[in-house]
Amino acid sequence: MDGLKVYADSTQFIVIAMGDEYFGIDINLIDNIVKMQHITRVPNVAPYIKGVINLRGEVLPVMSLRLKMGLEEDVFSKSTRIIIIRLEHQGMVGFIVDEVKEVLTLENAAIEKVGYDSKEVREGFVYAVGNYGESLVSLLDMNTVALEKE
Amino acid sequence: MDVGQYIEIFINETKEHLQSLNTQILELEQDPENMDTINEIFRAAHTLKGMAGTMGYKKMQTLTHDTENVFSEVRNGHIKVTASMIDVLFQCLDALEEYLANIQNSGDEGENDNEHLIRALNDILENKSEDAGEASQTPADAAGEEASVGEKKWGEIPLAESELHVMREAVKQGKNLVGITVHVQESCILKAARAFLVFKSLEELGEIIVSNPPVQDIEDEKFEFDFSLILVTEAEAEEAVKAAAGVSEIESVQGEIISLPEAGDRTEEATEDLAEGCGEEQKQAEEEPAVQEVRTEKEAAPAMPAAPAAPAAKENKPAETKKGKPVVNRTVRVDIEKLDVLMNLVSELIIAKNSLVSATNAEEASITAVNEQIEYLESVTTNLHESVMKVRMVPIESVVNKFPRMIRDLQKQLGKKMELYMSGEETELDRTVVDEIGDPLMHLLRNSADHGLESAEVRRERGKSEVGSIFLNAFQEGNNVVIEVSDDGNGIDVDAVRAKAIDRGTITEEQASMMSEKEIIDLLFLPSFSTAKVVSDVSGRGVGLDVVRSKIQSLSGEVEVKSRLGEGSTWTIRLPLTLAIIQALMVEVGGEKYAISLGAIQTIEDISPDDIKLVESKEVIHLRGSVIPLVRLNEVLDIASTRAPEDNLVAVIVKKGDKLAGLIIDNLMGQQEIVIKSLGKYVNKNKEISGATILGDGEVALILDTNALL
Numbered sequence: 093m094d095g096l097k098v099y100a101d102s103t104q105f106i107v108i109a110m111g112d113e114y115f116g117i118d119i120n121l122i123d124n125i126v127k128m129q130h131i132t133r134v135p136n137v138a139p140y141i142k143g144v145i146n147l148r149g150e151v152l153p154v155m156s157l158r159l160k161m162g163l164e165e166d167v168f169s170k171s172t173r174i175i176i177i178r179l180e181h182q183g184m185v186g187f188i189v190d191e192v193k194e195v196l197t198l199e200n201a202a203i204e205k206v207g208y209d210s211k212e213v214r215e216g217f218v219y220a221v222g223n224y225g226e227s228l229v230s231l232l233d234m235n236t237v238a239l240e241k242e
Numbered sequence: 243m244d245v246g247q248y249i250e251i252f253i254n255e256t257k258e259h260l261q262s263l264n265t266q267i268l269e270l271e272q273d274p275e276n277m278d279t280i281n282e283i284f285r286a287a288h289t290l291k292g293m294a295g296t297m298g299y300k301k302m303q304t305l306t307h308d309t310e311n312v313f314s315e316v317r318n319g320h321i322k323v324t325a326s327m328i329d330v331l332f333q334c335l336d337a338l339e340e341y342l343a344n345i346q347n348s349g350d351e352g353e354n355d356n357e358h359l360i361r362a363l364n365d366i367l368e369n370k371s372e373d374a375g376e377a378s379q380t381p382a383d384a385a386g387e388e389a390s391v392g393e394k395k396w397g398e399i400p401l402a403e404s405e406l407h408v409m410r411e412a413v414k415q416g417k418n419l420v421g422i423t424v425h426v427q428e429s430c431i432l433k434a435a436r437a438f439l440v441f442k443s444l445e446e447l448g449e450i451i452v453s454n455p456p457v458q459d460i461e462d463e464k465f466e467f468d469f470s471l472i473l474v475t476e477a478e479a480e481e482a483v484k485a486a487a488g489v490s491e492i493e494s495v496q497g498e499i500i501s502l503p504e505a506g507d508r509t510e511e512a513t514e515d516l517a518e519g520c521g522e523e524q525k526q527a528e529e530e531p532a533v534q535e536v537r538t539e540k541e542a543a544p545a546m547p548a549a550p551a552a553p554a555a556k557e558n559k560p561a562e563t564k565k566g567k568p569v570v571n572r573t574v575r576v577d578i579e580k581l582d583v584l585m586n587l588v589s590e591l592i593i594a595k596n597s598l599v600s601a602t603n604a605e606e607a608s609i610t611a612v613n614e615q616i617e618y619l620e621s622v623t624t625n626l627h628e629s630v631m632k633v634r635m636v637p638i639e640s641v642v643n644k645f646p647r648m649i650r651d652l653q654k655q656l657g658k659k660m661e662l663y664m665s666g667e668e669t670e671l672d673r674t675v676v677d678e679i680g681d682p683l684m685h686l687l688r689n690s691a692d693h694g695l696e697s698a699e700v701r702r703e704r705g706k707s708e709v710g711s712i713f714l715n716a717f718q719e720g721n722n723v724v725i726e727v728s729d730d731g732n733g734i735d736v737d738a739v740r741a742k743a744i745d746r747g748t749i750t751e752e753q754a755s756m757m758s759e760k761e762i763i764d765l766l767f768l769p770s771f772s773t774a775k776v777v778s779d780v781s782g783r784g785v786g787l788d789v790v791r792s793k794i795q796s797l798s799g800e801v802e803v804k805s806r807l808g809e810g811s812t813w814t815i816r817l818p819l820t821l822a823i824i825q826a827l828m829v830e831v832g833g834e835k836y837a838i839s840l841g842a843i844q845t846i847e848d849i850s851p852d853d854i855k856l857v858e859s860k861e862v863i864h865l866r867g868s869v870i871p872l873v874r875l876n877e878v879l880d881i882a883s884t885r886a887p888e889d890n891l892v893a894v895i896v897k898k899g900d901k902l903a904g905l906i907i908d909n910l911m912g913q914q915e916i917v918i919k920s921l922g923k924y925v926n927k928n929k930e931i932s933g934a935t936i937l938g939d940g941e942v943a944l945i946l947d948t949n950a951l952l
Contacts, residue, residue: 132934132942133834134925135879141924144934146942151919151934185924 274323422497448475666716694731728812832881
């Protein structure tokens with residue numbers, strides 16, 4: 093039963109693919125992952141807010157992670173998912189992602205904190221980087237990502 | 243025993259009693275001689291004292307006890323109700339409310355002894371004894387000072403000079419002095435409560451002059467299994483014994499008429515013996531006239547069926563267990579009939595579900611049979627919704643009842659004469675709304691009292707009655723409840739508001755000249771806007787009206803004001819009946835579904851594009867004599883209309899107060915009952931959307947806020 097062991101010195105992440113980049117989201121923040129569904133558009137809001145969906149009888153907002161990070165508009169495909177994140181102050185919010193890969197366990201020692209380039213749109217979104225097979229995975233600070241910028 | 247589970251009941255009932263005291267004392271002020279009112283007050287105070295005692299709130303109990311004493315004197319005609327006394331009484335009520343608030347917040351009554359109030363109350367009592375020499379009794383607690391502990395019989399009751407005096411007076415008046423010793427069953431859990439009941443039944447016969455242990459100790463349950471007292475009554479001893487023995491869990495009662503002890507002599511001598519025909523207990527008493535050593539008599543006598551232990555006990559202070567936490571949930575008191583209706587509907591719902599199941603399981607599931615059942619289900623759920631809504635509804639009475647008292651206080655504070663007239667207190671609103679509406683209403687009333695009404699001199703000059711009138715009317719209008727606060731005062735000085743706004747830089751002079759009177763008056767609702775020249779305690783800090791408006795808006799309501807200079811102003815608050823579920827019209831705009839609250843809709847019109855006129859480059863239509871501006875929803879919602887421009891348009895005419903507007907939509911979908919869901923963060927800044935709802939197919943539809951669109 094090794095798989096169920098909790099390693100205090102490691103953290104689990106959900107790895108998502110956006111284009112050809114990989115991002116990791118702390119699994120503890122994730123409430124649910126749902127398939128793409130009808131999103132009700134809300135008029136006159138920021139472009140990255142795609143609208144609202146019905147999740148088990150509750151209405152919650154859905155954002156495009158692509159637009160939020162300054163990438164081009166989403167193209168919905170079979171692998172598009174909405175990741176429902178539970179945030180401390182903002183409640184639940186959904187993020188549209190291209191694809192959900194797998195759960196990745198990273199030793200805390202293997203997580204490398206990064207300073208960020210303040211010129212980037214995604215300022216502060218990525219707080220650390222870890223190894224993911226042959227490539228790297230950027231770990232997202234969801235509270236910052238979900239923050240509304242004027 | 244933990245009293246925690248009773249604290250809610252205690253708080254609710256105490257609130258009711260305090261409210262009733264407030265109302266009654268106000269009445270008393272108008273009509274100081276009204277015996278009914280005085281009795282009512284006495285009863286309420288008495289009950290309050292009992293409840294506080296049972297729950298172990300000593301300070302509250304002491305204060306109510308002294309209040310009760312004052313009323314006891316008033317009731318007996320020994321003191322007259324005076325203005326200063328009313329003031330003290332109101333202060334006492336305030337103090338009691340404070341205790342209650344403390345209890346509600348932390349489970350503890352707090353540290354404030356309110357000694358000054360107790361002193362004031364006792365002063366009232368003492369003045370009486372100077373004024374009315376022939377007063378035949380002294381407040382029972384006076385005995386407390388003198389009492390010693392450990393004696394068992396009425397003969398052992400230590401008597402103070404004042405009590406002896408009272409007793410002598412009573413005998414002179416031909417009244418009987420009855421000594422009574424009561425033994426409580428050892429199994430009795432609530433000795434204090436039983437004792438309280440004994441006192442209560444005896445007080446119906448006469449006055450209890452003194453008791454041993456003192457009243458205070460008995461109420462605190464500081465006694466073994468018996469207590470003694472001396473009663474001044476016109477009734478016979480046996481009658482008193484019977485009354486006391488009528489209480490459950492009382493083992494035995496002994497009592498007989500006693501003679502007056504010599505002044506200074508602290509022992510009792512039983513002289514007159516009227517025991518003939520008295521009960522078993524009576525004889526028992528005869529046999530041991532003044533024997534001090536005999537302790538409790540365990541008689542088999544009047545076996546009263548021992549009532550199940552009353553719920554509340556007082557061993558534990560709730561404070562010890564619940565300190566620091568709010569102890570009360572928000573509750574609604576529900577009429578049992580409403581619950582019965584609910585229960586019936588739920589049964590029907592189950593039947594409907596079962597029929598539906600069997601209709602679909604039938605060999606050849608016929609679509610008509612299923613449809614029939616669905617219709618049935620529909621009617622049941624509609625009724626169910628209505629009933630649940632009714633359960634949540636409470637009359638606004640609980641909120642507005644405190645206002646007469648507030649106006650009375652304001653009258654003194656402001657030195658103006660005014661009268662509050664209320665109507666429609668029985669109007670019902672959702673509990674959540676009722677809880678919130680108190681403060682805004684209070685603001686408006688204070689506003690009327692302070693800014694609205696002129697001083698008596700000015701009113702006289704203007705040919706008005708010196709006493710200003712403030713009106714509070716509530717009534718239901720369609721899906722809304724309207725609450726109006728009006729006064730016959732000065733009204734709003736539009737010019738003063740305009741000048742002030744310009745002065746403060748809120749608007750420019752140019753803007754001001756363009757604005758209608760109504761728009762100028764609306765400026766009053768802006769934060770930190772006050773026209774009062776002097777900031778008073780009552781209002782004029784400029785925090786009032788904007789708070790009023792935002793509070794009411796948060797309740798999905800609106801507030802308007804109409805005013806005529808010199809004649810007064812009327813503030814109108816309009817609130818939805820309930821917040822959670824509404825009847826809505828579903829419409830389609832650019833292929834998207836939106837809901838519009840049915841309450842806001844006036845009519846639905848089919849209009850030809852030719853009927854649209856332009857006024858100030860805005861689209862309007864003429865409809866039955868009025869000019870109505872049009873709002874193209876597809877533009878507001880930023881989406882392309884699915885209708886060809888030459889087609890006829892569908893306009894939903896909505897109203898907000900007196901204002902009308904036509905919302906142009908693409909298609910009507912029909913009426914539906916919708917459950918309002920909040921939009922949550924990120925999207926709630928949207929003015930034109932007030933919320934969302936989930937449709938039958940699981941899709942989310944947005945609810946349009948017509949108020950914002952107007």
